[in-house]
Amino acid sequence: MSIRPQAFESLVKAVSQFPTIGPKTAARIALWLLSKPQSVSEEIGKTLIEARAQIRPCSVCYQFTDAEVCEICSDVSRDRSLICAVETSVDVWNFERTKQFKGLYHVLGGALSPIDGIGHDELKIDSLIDRIKKSDPPVAEIILATDPDTEGNATAYYISELLSGFNIKKTRLAHGIPIGGEVAYSDDATLSAALIERKLIG
Numbered sequence: 621m622s623i624r625p626q627a628f629e630s631l632v633k634a635v636s637q638f639p640t641i642g643p644k645t646a647a648r649i650a651l652w653l654l655s656k657p658q659s660v661s662e663e664i665g666k667t668l669i670e671a672r673a674q675i676r677p678c679s680v681c682y683q684f685t686d687a688e689v690c691e692i693c694s695d696v697s698r699d700r701s702l703i704c705a706v707e708t709s710v711d712v713w714n715f716e717r718t719k720q721f722k723g724l725y726h727v728l729g730g731a732l733s734p735i736d737g738i739g740h741d742e743l744k745i746d747s748l749i750d751r752i753k754k755s756d757p758p759v760a761e762i763i764l765a766t767d768p769d770t771e772g773n774a775t776a777y778y779i780s781e782l783l784s785g786f787n788i789k790k791t792r793l794a795h796g797i798p799i800g801g802e803v804a805y806s807d808d809a810t811l812s813a814a815l816i817e818r819k820l821i822g
Contacts, residue, residue: 628654680751682727682744683709692716692725699723701760705748705779707731707767710804715765718812723763726751731771732778743775749782761789763818767802768793780821791818 622629628650636646653661677683678690685691692698692712702723706712712725728743740746752759764779766772780790793803794817803811 677727681712681725682729682747683712683725697722700755701757702763703748703752703759703761704763704765706765706803707772707775708804711765714804714806714808714811715815718808718815720812720815723761728766728775731766731769731775733771740778745779745782748779752783752786752788759788761791763791763793763815764821765793765803765814768798769800769802776821790821792821794819 631650631653632643632646635641635649636643638646641649653664674686675684676686676688678685678693679688680693681690683690683692687694699722703726704715704721704723705726705728706715707728707730709727712727715721715725726744726748728745728748730738730743732738732740732743752762762779762783764776766775776792783790793814806814
């Protein structure tokens with residue numbers, strides 16, 4: 621029988637939904653929140669609600685933005701013949717920090733993972749194909765910049781196969797990102813090298 625209040629258990633359960641947060645860490649965060657003035661919890665809650673209301677996926681590339689079309693997709697100076705397909709918005713932000721990429725992006729929303737119930741329909745693959753079909757000027761190259769792990773590689777090659785009938789160059793990131801590593805946690809120099817040394821696939 622637990623002597624912890626039910627409301628505390630509910631708070632721990634809610635906090636543990638965050639990625640990489642286990643029950644013990646969730647309990648520590650819950651205790652920290654309860655040890656602070658109520659205004660701290662209210663400010664966190666208010667900020668979360670405002671963020672949920674204001675932030676949305678870009679209607680073109682699906683990265684998180686506070687506008688209908690994100691700043692990158694709206695930038696007429698970007699190379700519209702080059703698209704970099706990534707798993708998350710964090711990947712876009714990291715690539716932008718390198719200042720090496722001048723094309724556009726497409727956020728897939730994850731990677732294929734049947735064991736987790738993530739298939740073709742759960743990702744923005746159809747919208748990517750449709751975007752390539754309708755692009756003016758035509759897309760000349762797509763960089764399949766998914767993570768170099770099992771799921772990311774499978775996603776890249778799956779998309780490559782879907783694009784096999786298109787006159788388009790398909791590349792993967794090359795040097796710098798280790799097998800099993802993640803784009804989101806790579807440093808600027810590593811991402812720059814990976815972009816510059818990308819290679820053809822398919």
